[in-house]
Amino acid sequence: MSFHSKRLFTSVIAGSFFLSGLPSAASAQEASTNASPPTESTAEFEIPSGDALVTVSDEDIARAAELGNADAAPYAAEHGISLEEAVERLRVQEAVGSVSEELSLSLGEDDAGTHIEHTPRFRVVVGTSGDDEDVELPAALTALDVPVDIVEREHSLADIQRDRESVQAELEDEGIEFDSYENVIDNNAVIEVVGESSAAEEIASEAAPLSLSGPPTVAIRSVDEPAETESGGLALTSCTAGFVVVRSGTRLLSTAAHCSNTQRLVTSDIGLGYVTGTYGNYYDAQVHSAPGVNLRNRIYTGTGSTNYRDITSRRSRADISVGDYVCKRGKTTEYGCSYVASKTVRTSAVPSSHATFIGMQSHITDGGDSGGPWFNGYTAIGIHHGRVGSMSVFMSVSFLGGATGASILTS
Template identity: 30%
Template sequence: MAAIPEAPVEALARDGALYAAQYGVTLVEAMRRLRLQQESVAAVDALALAHADRLAGIFIEHVPDYRVVLLLTGIPPIPDERIAIADLTLTVEYRTGAPATRAAVLAALSTRAGDIRAAMSYPPGMGANPRSGMLVVVVRSGEIASEGAAALATRLGAIAGVPVEIRSAAGVDSNSAIEGGSRLLGSNAGEKRRFLCTSGFVVTDGARTAITTAAHCPDEMRHIDATGGATPLRMIGAWGARYQDVQIHEPLDPAPPLEPLFRADAVDGHPRRLTSWRNRASTRVGDYVCHRGERTGYSCAEVEFVDYVPPGDLCAGACDPVWVAVKGPTCRGGDSGGPVFSGTVAFGIVKGSSYTTDGTCRRYYYMSTDYLPAGWTLLH
């Protein structure tokens, strides 16, 4: 008998338990905050539009209490406000004095990233920091040692045309080597070695249902269900350059159609039924999101960047500034392709990870479901 999917409130409670433990609040308060995160999207989008000419960033703070912060350029202050959303109240704080608008930093990422890459011995990671209103450049520690962080920030800022802050990236970045959140095993043609990946979400093109994973996973895959049963898959297509890292597979026997289910936690055996999705444009730094990976299991953490450029050439060349990065410490090879979600809402599909020199996960990054290939949408 198939496992009964969790109700949305049960899924929220499970995520809420991790939130409560991380931030030292009650489960009731944790669930209130996660509800507020989901239900305040339209209100925060409206605030971003209203302050677009001064907007340097939007982010969420969880300590000492839950609030949305808008960082603005210029000096004139704006009073904080409290917005009623259904039976909830959202606190909004305005901070001023940012050195550049978000639009200016994103323009620098779009037009000057190639020049910044060329100015470094190894292509750095980059992202817009909504907490400072600056362009973050993540470089190897040797670059800082040889030039100094301040001098390097000044040099790269002259290239970018916006203020730059430098962060060290000692370690390595790499791609993280039927229902979503399940084990996928596969091999490349001509190789005996087997590779482990994680399935993402169920998708449809209107005629077929299929499952996603990462494009850098093997083309020949088998889906392993919760009972250990294996289903051979046929790859429909793969998209793995610039802003995408996704493969789509269907069972060799496509009947019956797949259901919109994914697993958050393989331990309890209960899948979740997808109800909606979050666009990248409405994802905020500080959003509390969860992911499921075959190597690391089920974990949740805060979004760190929403306009991230992974370092190196992990996107069949340079990556576009559209990847969403989530703070560690839970990621590992084998999590590739896994679902990123909050409750029963889809956020994206895991691409890769950044590690410190001792192998600790610094952050992982995912492809927003905005960038599913043309003609394919999430089944929900």
């Protein structure tokens, strides 16, 4: 089941215009710089935020944008806090991500993963398989105005990864299809198989010896359906228009590589030109030229007074933390937000998938959303891929260059 955002009421309809290859009835010649300013809107939206549906208005989003992050509006509504506090929390999560590598190196072989917890209170949880008194936190982390709790865990990330890879190798030898990811919060790896799971559970008990003497390093889950892509379209023939990127000095439009190479901006009836893309291993991205279109560092969100969001930075996979609040836009489910559940998703829908895809706490996407942007504030974070179990899944923008030779346009 996935959540869809829903416009509840609008007293004045905002004017539409063409920008960055996104929906409009305008012609290709109507560059965004020539568009008339949109009229004031008083729309309210039902927006998925984590596992909840919250109601926010355009005014809430505009106010949050003035404070520094428009995505703080649904976050504040979900947690019942002020916009000011919500903006500060989202700033903190970005700061935590920036010191995550330093923290991991400090913990060494005892690293059991770090995550951000939003309820019942906002805090950073640092996991160690050693003695909590031996942990030295980076100064940049202790300087943040947020509680940091050190928790002793049964298993290190290295132990979990070793057992996960061992079980996966045995499953592959037996021809059992699976999806998998590491669950930092539960201190294990999860392997999902379709239907009857007894054979996989037997393999896991033999291939993951640490699971026999305590809490399991690898948990086997039975699911009804395997991982799948979610193709469709925001403004394309199929799938969703994503970020504007630059390759060899040329501005292009990104989407998911599992989508067709032949695409059009449907509402403007503009044909795109396939340039390159890669589907497999770490990658699910392709890029297209958009002749006659004024491509800018901007995405369509369908929220706020303008419906658009400037993209001025990118966040690497290394700087993403479990628990990060991240938002997306897709044609089918529109705007919505959730929390990072895993940074190590391996999906059977991607040929020879590596465990580098990002899985979200909730499935808030659906058919029609593939290729769409994942972001927070003005920062590009990922390109939507599809679903694994109950998680929406995306590719980090860190892999955009390897897939296409392009980078996110940020100015």
